[in-house]
Amino acid sequence: MSGPSQSAGTVRSGSLFVVATPIGNLGDLSPRALETLKRVAAICAEDTRHTRQLLAHFGVERPLIALHEHNEDEIAERLVARLLAGESLALVSDAGTPLVSDPGFRLVRAARAAGVPVSPVPGPSALIAALSVAGMPSDRFVFEGFLPAKATARRERLSALAGETRTLVFYESAHRIEDALADAVAAFGAQRPATIARELTKLFETVLDGTLEDLRARVAADPNQRKGEFVLLVHGAGEDADAKVADGRRLYAKLSEHLPPSTAAKLAAELSGAPRKALYGG
Incomplete structure (x- = not known):
């Protein structure tokens, strides 16, 4: 997939940038991610203490806004209002790519619904x-x-x-x-x-x-x-x-919660037609 590219330092006003950060090795923060974090008006972070340490390592000083699963619904509207007023914001998680088992999708959804440009700044993902x-x-x-x-x-x-x-x-x-x-x-x-x-x-x-x-x-x-x-x-x-084995294992997993393993395997095998040994080694 190809198309027009932007320079590393380009940060459009009124945009939300979803920025991937290192999952461990700090050398994995991309130049574009660093430049974006330096230039946005504020950074929405899952844990502001953790993100403040990351920013300090790179000499970045930006206002931080706590955004996590307990307050995302409450503050998304206010953040979208700031974006519509022309501010640019970044969204980061504690590590890796935001929204991958981390908060953020409600803010992204609200921003897109309001017509705000949402741009990924790709990088690490576990x-x-x-x-x-x-x-x-x-x-x-x-x-x-x-x-x-x-x-x-x-x-x-x-x-x-x-x-x-x-x-x-x-x-x-x-x-x-x-x-x-x-x-x-x-x-x-x-x-x-x-x-x-x-x-x-x-x-x-x-x-x-x-x-x-x-x-x-x-x-x-x-x-x-x-x-x-x-x-x-x-x-x-x-x-x-073998579909029978898959069905048998599902049955065995459920029956073994209530019955001894050997009994659960025997019943699961009878009900599914799967070989008993494929369900339980005993």
């Missing part, structure tokens, strides 16, 4: 960074963001995705990564290929791959692999995946 190094099919993928915090909801979400043929990408936190991997094993099967990308672009960056069971065991055995921020990628069920 989602794309992880996908680029995972060695999994990337022509078609599904981004599921963060899994539900509660176990029952998380298992239901995963079981609903058991037959998905596209590469699956999730964000996960340090205190839930073990549970998420255990639930993924139950939903997708122990042998499904997967990758964990941890602390991308940071000092202790690691990328682990193997089967889901391999990764579950490695994370359980190494406390260092339970620290930081995670992207979990799971290989999709092949295009020729």
